[in-house]
Amino acid sequence: MASLDELKLTFFDECSELLQDMESGLTDMQDGAGTADTVNAVFRAVHSVKGGAGIFGFQGLVNFAHVFETVLDLVRRGDLAATSPVVSVFLTAGDVLADLVGMARSGTKPPADYGQECRVALERLTKDGGEGDAPAADDDGMEGIDFTPVAVDDMEGIDFTPVRADSFGDASSGYAITFRPKPGMLQNANEPLLILRELGKLGELELTAETDALPNLRDLQPDQPYVSWRGVLRGAASKTDIESVFEFVVDDCDLTIEPIETPVETPEPMPAMAMEPTPAAVAAPIETIASAAAKQPAAPKAADSPASTAESAPEPRSGGGGGTPAATTARVDLDKIDRVVNMVGELVIAQAMLGQVAQGLPEESRGQLSQILEEVIHHTRELKDSVMSMRAQPVRAVFQRMPRLVRELSQKTGKKVKLEMVGEGTEVDRTIIERLSDPLTHIIRNSVDHGIETPEARIAAGKNEEGTIRLSANHRGGRIVIEIRDDGGGINTERVLKRARERGLVDPDAQLSEDEISNLIFLPGFSTAEAVSDISGRGVGMDVVRSNIQDLGGRIFLNSQRGKGMTIQFALPLTLAVMDGMVIKVGQETYVTPMSTIVECLRPSRKDVHALLGTRGMLQLRGELVPLVHLGELLSESGVGGKDLADGVVIITEAGEGSRLGLVVDELLGHQQVVIKSIEDSYGAVPGIAAATILGNGRVAFILDTEKLQELAAEGFSPLRDMPGARMKFVSGAALH
Amino acid sequence: MEEPQPETAPAAAGPKRILTIDDSKTMRDMLMFTLADAGFEVLQGVDGQDGLNVLGDTPVDVVITDINMPIMDGYEVIRRLRDNPVHKRTPILVLTTESDAEKRTLARSAGATGWMVKPFDPDRLLATVRKVSP
Numbered sequence: 001m002a003s004l005d006e007l008k009l010t011f012f013d014e015c016s017e018l019l020q021d022m023e024s025g026l027t028d029m030q031d032g033a034g035t036a037d038t039v040n041a042v043f044r045a046v047h048s049v050k051g052g053a054g055i056f057g058f059q060g061l062v063n064f065a066h067v068f069e070t071v072l073d074l075v076r077r078g079d080l081a082a083t084s085p086v087v088s089v090f091l092t093a094g095d096v097l098a099d100l101v102g103m104a105r106s107g108t109k110p111p112a113d114y115g116q117e118c119r120v121a122l123e124r125l126t127k128d129g130g131e132g133d134a135p136a137a138d139d140d141g142m143e144g145i146d147f148t149p150v151a152v153d154d155m156e157g158i159d160f161t162p163v164r165a166d167s168f169g170d171a172s173s174g175y176a177i178t179f180r181p182k183p184g185m186l187q188n189a190n191e192p193l194l195i196l197r198e199l200g201k202l203g204e205l206e207l208t209a210e211t212d213a214l215p216n217l218r219d220l221q222p223d224q225p226y227v228s229w230r231g232v233l234r235g236a237a238s239k240t241d242i243e244s245v246f247e248f249v250v251d252d253c254d255l256t257i258e259p260i261e262t263p264v265e266t267p268e269p270m271p272a273m274a275m276e277p278t279p280a281a282v283a284a285p286i287e288t289i290a291s292a293a294a295k296q297p298a299a300p301k302a303a304d305s306p307a308s309t310a311e312s313a314p315e316p317r318s319g320g321g322g323g324t325p326a327a328t329t330a331r332v333d334l335d336k337i338d339r340v341v342n343m344v345g346e347l348v349i350a351q352a353m354l355g356q357v358a359q360g361l362p363e364e365s366r367g368q369l370s371q372i373l374e375e376v377i378h379h380t381r382e383l384k385d386s387v388m389s390m391r392a393q394p395v396r397a398v399f400q401r402m403p404r405l406v407r408e409l410s411q412k413t414g415k416k417v418k419l420e421m422v423g424e425g426t427e428v429d430r431t432i433i434e435r436l437s438d439p440l441t442h443i444i445r446n447s448v449d450h451g452i453e454t455p456e457a458r459i460a461a462g463k464n465e466e467g468t469i470r471l472s473a474n475h476r477g478g479r480i481v482i483e484i485r486d487d488g489g490g491i492n493t494e495r496v497l498k499r500a501r502e503r504g505l506v507d508p509d510a511q512l513s514e515d516e517i518s519n520l521i522f523l524p525g526f527s528t529a530e531a532v533s534d535i536s537g538r539g540v541g542m543d544v545v546r547s548n549i550q551d552l553g554g555r556i557f558l559n560s561q562r563g564k565g566m567t568i569q570f571a572l573p574l575t576l577a578v579m580d581g582m583v584i585k586v587g588q589e590t591y592v593t594p595m596s597t598i599v600e601c602l603r604p605s606r607k608d609v610h611a612l613l614g615t616r617g618m619l620q621l622r623g624e625l626v627p628l629v630h631l632g633e634l635l636s637e638s639g640v641g642g643k644d645l646a647d648g649v650v651i652i653t654e655a656g657e658g659s660r661l662g663l664v665v666d667e668l669l670g671h672q673q674v675v676i677k678s679i680e681d682s683y684g685a686v687p688g689i690a691a692a693t694i695l696g697n698g699r700v701a702f703i704l705d706t707e708k709l710q711e712l713a714a715e716g717f718s719p720l721r722d723m724p725g726a727r728m729k730f731v732s733g734a735a736l737h
Numbered sequence: 738m739e740e741p742q743p744e745t746a747p748a749a750a751g752p753k754r755i756l757t758i759d760d761s762k763t764m765r766d767m768l769m770f771t772l773a774d775a776g777f778e779v780l781q782g783v784d785g786q787d788g789l790n791v792l793g794d795t796p797v798d799v800v801i802t803d804i805n806m807p808i809m810d811g812y813e814v815i816r817r818l819r820d821n822p823v824h825k826r827t828p829i830l831v832l833t834t835e836s837d838a839e840k841r842t843l844a845r846s847a848g849a850t851g852w853m854v855k856p857f858d859p860d861r862l863l864a865t866v867r868k869v870s871p
Binding site: 004006007010011013014040043044047048050051052053054055062069186187188189190191194195198247248251252 | 760762819845857
């Protein structure tokens with residue numbers, strides 16, 4: 001049995017989903033794309049939040065959700081039009097609701113007047129829209145079944161044992177009751193006997209059965225009620241108490257409940273007709289009458305009689321207190337999935353080793369083994385993909401936070417901004433999702449704060465007064481690409497250049513292209529904000545965004561067009577555990593280059609390699625010059641110094657947009673999936689090396705960080721030259737498991 | 738007068754069985770928590786259609802269903818159950834946040850036995866379940 005705390009966790013998990021549904025529904029409504037189903041879905045979300053919150057006693061949350069739900073109900077019924085101002089109240093209400101859920105989750109008690117303004121706005125809508133209509137979803141008309149929420153937490157110690165009504169004394173007061181069931185009552189599975197049993201619990205009950213309506217046996221219909229009752233209930237039970245017994249059948253019977261002013265003479269109890277207030281005794285005599293009515297042995301439709309269902313033996317079910325819900329999803333502990341991910345990683349390594357061994361076998365015995373190995377490789381890959389997809393989550397989880405951000409920012413800045421989102425369903429590893437939030441938030445803040453112009457400026461520039469930010473995600477070549485595009489003013493390159501020069505980030509007389517200037521904003525210590533505004537420019541710059549993305553093995557691209565807008569792209573790996581790599585050989589060492597960074601591999605002809613001043617060499621490739629560097633030289637591999645650049649294989653890598661580097665290596669060993677093993681825990685960050693992996697022969701190989709290598713090539717620095725000790729340990733593999 | 742018939746005896750000698758249908762996991766868990774604790778055997782459905790699939794022709798003592806659900810709403814669940822000879826006489830309690838009279842009438846005309854409003858108080862829920870079930 002789940003503990004209450006676990007139930008709470010379930011509730012909060014569910015709340016996040018519900019709030020997302022609500023948010024996306026409201027966004028659709030705002031865009032005019034809302035249908036009746038949309039309104040219904042939003043209503044259902046809010047109402048489920050309310051339902052759950054009540055169970056756990058989050059009263060503030062319940063109250064607010066109730067008001068919100070009431071107004072949504074008006075829209076749902078068509079009593080209130082979902083005009084733009086109405087929807088914007090809803091959006092604010094959604095934010096308040098999300099805040100209240102957040103507070104409930106963190107255990108913070110919300111301030112008493114939290115969201116008061118919004119609540120007033122909602123209540124105003126109720127009055128405007130619901131004129132002449134009974135307040136929707138109100139508890140009016142619910143007399144007797146008003147289920148005041150009682151927090152489960154508070155349930156302990158409260159004794160709910162029914163108190164015998166007559167224990168209050170004054171047994172002389174009471175009510176005269178007549179109860180005549182109509183046919184509908186039995187059809188809705190309401191059983192008169194059970195009602196009388198309840199009634200008997202309220203006090204001293206004396207009843208007489210009226211059997212006048214009983215037909216001849218052959219005319220008797222088993223599903224018709226023929227018997228009525230009248231009698232007196234004595235005790236302190238109020239009329240409301242009595243009514244509540246009949247709450248479900250009040251429309252399916254003729255019922256009168258009249259107070260008895262003076263004690264009447266108690267009719268002489270008839271042995272079979274009178275009832276004692278104890279349930280067991282109540283049931284017995286009445287039952288006889290009812291069974292006469294409801295289950296005559298000769299009745300042809302005996303199978304349909306009220307209780308025959310109950311009599312038919314149920315098929316045995318697997319016991320143990322619960323059935324098997326046919327749920328289509330299961331919540332699994334992430335740790336468990338991670339364990340599978342790790343095992344798959346080991347499997348990939350073992351399989352590579354197996355391949356290695358197979359290579360060493362004589363030709364004749366190798367054939368069949370290779371065939372089986374092929375199959376193993378295929379299955380391993382599928383297994384890897386499946387388990388990775390279990391860890392994958394739609395980017396919606398992080399995208400959904402952005403509409404609110406944009407809304408708040410546009411309010412603060414007085415700008416009009418519309419946020420479009422595309423591809424929220426695109427899936428990526430959840431670790432990546434979790435770490436996407438900060439960079440994305442930062443860029444969107446920047447966009448609204450610096451990118452999008454004021455409505456006046458936009459009109460003056462001949463643009464729509466409302467700016468647009470388009471957030472999209474899609475899969476491209478084994479990576480996920482997230483793009484943030486705005487139609488604002490773009491980067492003010494003069495200002496950026498001026499700032500960069502002031503800070504000594506660029507040479508005073510360096511000639512930079514527009515693109516190069518734009519990319520200066522990624523430099524550490526650069527802040528584009530002229531004045532530090534409330535929104536962005538608080539010291540966290542684009543350099544942090546870039547390093548966040550790089551830490552995830554991703555790349556960031558920027559494209560700015562003055563006056564037209566700016567586009568920023570993150571290209572991220574789909575998973576952080578396994579990747580496709582090209583295994584290469586340099587000197588005595590093997591390395592792995594991520595496939596995603598490789599543009600092409602080629603063996604250059606000597607005439608295409610040019611020695612240009614200030615460079616190690618340039619490769620002329622289809623009219624373009626690509627700088628070349630020998631990887632071994634770059635990594636201080638011994639015995640490669642001064643090697644001819646044209647004497648090897650060139651891997652053209654691309655790190656940033658347009659920034660290419662040709663890495664000269666000795667040999668390409670092949671394409672392989674590798675398991676990424678972090679080395680940072682043991683050695684800290686090593687420039688140029690992203691991680692390590694274990695190859696089929698059991699040796700450790702470094703995974704190259706191509707972007708960093710480009711920088712190193714430009715600086716002429718070798719990452720490993722200064723740490724020979726570390727290098728020895730790496731090669732021995734001692735630090736890896 | 739003949740001997741009292743076991744008309745109102747439990748469906749089986751074992752624990753009473755209840756089907757709960759709700760699209761909210763919190764609500765399902767909470768119902769499970771409350772009902773299983775009180776000794777009921779609980780079947781669950783995540784929406785109307787699922788609930789009917791889970792139930793099939795297995796007799797249960799009580800059905801508790803939400804109204805507002807994706808795929809198949811509670812009204813339809815009630816109608817389908819009433820059309821099935823096995824479940825024709827099974828008490829069906831509606832458990833929903835909606836509380837207006839019109840919805841209640843709709844549920845009743847579909848064949849609902851009773852009506853409860855979320856959030857529920859566990860003891861009231863149990864009392865109501867016992868009230869409609871033998």
